[in-house]
Amino acid sequence: MTVVVVGAGPVGVTAALLLARRGVDVLVLDRHHAAYPEPRAVHLDDEALRVLQAAGVAEGFTAVSRPMAGLRLLDGAHRTLAEFGRGAGEHGWPQASMFSQPDLEAVLRTALAAEPRAVLRGGVELLHVEHEAGPVRLTVRDRGTGDEEVLLAAAVLGCDGANSTVRRLIGSWMRDLGPAERWLVVDLVADTPLDVWPGVHQVCDPVRPATFMPVAGDRYRAEFRLAAGEAPVDLDLPALLDGFGAAGCTVVRAAEYTFAARVADRWRSGRVLLCGDAAHLTPPFIGQGLGLGLRDVHQLTWKLTAVLDGADDALLDTHQAERAPHATALIRLAVLLGRLMTGGGDAAVVLRRTVLAGVRRVPRLAAFAADSRTPPLRPGRLVRRARLAPGSPVGSLLPQPPIAGGRRLDDVLGPDWAVLTAGGAVPAGWPGRVVDVAGLGAPELVRWLAGRSVLVRPDRIVAAVSR
Helix, strand or coil: CCEEEECCCHHHHHHHHHHHHCCCCEEEECCCCCCCCCCCCCEEEHHHHHHHHHCCCHHHHHHCEEECCEEEEECCCCCEEEEEECCECCCCCECEEEECHHHHHHHHHHHHHCCCCEEEECCEEEEEEECCCCCEEEEEEECCCCCEEEEEECEEEECCCCCCHHHHHCCCCEEEEEEEEEEEEEEEECCCCCCCCCCEEEECCCCCCEEEEECCCCEEEEEEECCCCCCHHHCCHHHHHHCCCCCCCEEEEEEEEEEEEEEECCCEECCEEECHHHCEECCCCCCCHHHHHHHHHHHHHHHHHHHHCCCCHHHHHHHHHHHHHHHHHHHHHHHHHHHHHHCCCHHHHHHHHHHHHHHHHCHHHHHHHHCCCCCCCCCECCECCCCCCCCCCCCCECCCCCCHHHCCHHHHHCCCCEEEECCCCCCCCCCCEEEEHHHHCCHHHHHHHCCCEEEECCCCEEEEECC
16 A cells, blocks of 8 residues: 655655655655745755665765855854864765755656656645554545545655644644744855855854855855844845855845744654654754754654564654654754854853864864764664663764775665674674675775674664674
8 A cells, every 4th residue: 555745845755765665655745736946955964865875866966966165153243263164974975065955856856756656746735634543544635626535545754844734633733942033044146156165154143143155056045133023124135145245146035934943742643654844843053954854754764664564563653762852952952053153142252252262272172063973863672772882883873984896885785674794793683684894895894893793774773783
C-alpha cells in the first residue's frame, strides 16, 4: 500500500525519494501545482548533504549551490569582531553550502518525476485524516473542482510546513522555546558580482541587528530586525543596503518574517507522523531550519520501511524520542546565539567585543565555534551509548572521508545496517554486513575507528561501538 506525503516542499519531496529508493510506493499531495517560486532556505551543512546523497540528488544540488566561506561577526559600524571559517567537512561535502531554494526544489522535483514509484498530485488539500486500525483514511479535496475523495494509505508523513494541516488534525500543538522576532528579509540580484567576503555577515548591533550573505549565482540576501511597532516601510532600505555595498542591487522580494522557536508536543498518531516545519520551527542564526527537516525524514524513512515490511509499529516511537530532543537542542542554541549576537544594550556591546576577542586568541575555542557538527542523539533503543561516555561516537553521524577510487562511503555501505571494523572484534548479534575498512583504501577511517568496531544504522548514525 502507498505511503502518502503531505507537502511537496524540499522535506516532503526528499522523504518521497528516500522511500521510493527503498522500494515503497509514494503519493505526494500539495495544495499548489508548482513549487513556491520565492527563495526561503539558503543554507545546508555537510550533515544535511548526506541526506541529499541518500536521496540521489547531492550532485544535482552541488551544481546549483556554492561552498560558503564561514561566518563573520561585525559591530554596528561593520568592523569585524570575529571570523569563523568553513571548509571541507568530515562528511565528504563542504561544511556549509549556499543556494536558492527554487533551484533545490527544481532538482528534487526533477528526480521525483523520474522515480517510477512516486507520484506528485498538486492542487489537492487535506480535509481529514483518521487512523485507528488498518490503513490510514484521508479525505482530500481537489481545489479546482471541489470534488472530495477518500484515500487509503499505509502511513502519512506530514511535511506540510509551519501551518501544518496534519499537525492540527492529529491534535498536536506547538510549544514556544523562545520569543518570536520580526525581521525584514530582502532578496537581491546584482548585475555584477559584489566585492564582498563570500560568507555570512552578522551585524551584532542591538539597535539594528542585520545579516547579509551572498547566496548563489547573482543572488544575495539581507535581513534586518524590526523594532517593536516598526513597519518595513519605516526602514531606509537603500541606506541599510549601502552598508554592505549592495545599494545598486535589484530588490526581487522584501517580506516581513516572524522567526519563531517552537517544537510540536506530539509527532505521531499511529502511522501519521510529522516532519520538518510541521514539527519544529527555529530562528535562522545557525542555519538549521531546512537541515533539521531533512534529518527528520532521513532518520524516519528507514524505520517506516521496516515497519511496512513487518517490524513492530513501536519502532515508530523512536521518531519523536530521537528527533525532538535533537531539534530542541539546536533551536535553543539558535535562540541563545541570537541573543548573544544581537541582544542587550551598550554594556552587551562591550562584553561581546571582549568575549569574541578572547575566542579568537584561543585556537581550540575558535575551532569549536567553526565546527559544523550537531549534537548526538540521546541514548535509547537504537542508540546504545552509556550515559557517561564523553567523546563516544554513538548517536552521531559516521564520518565519510575519501575512499579509494573516488567512491563515497555511504554508497559503498548500501541502504541497510552495516558493521565497520578495522580488524577489531565484532560483537555477536550485531545486524548488517561486516565491512573491513582497511580494504576500502580509507586511512582516515581506520584512524577514526582506533581499533574499535562500530554498528551503523541505515541513516548512518552510529548505533553502538565495541569495547
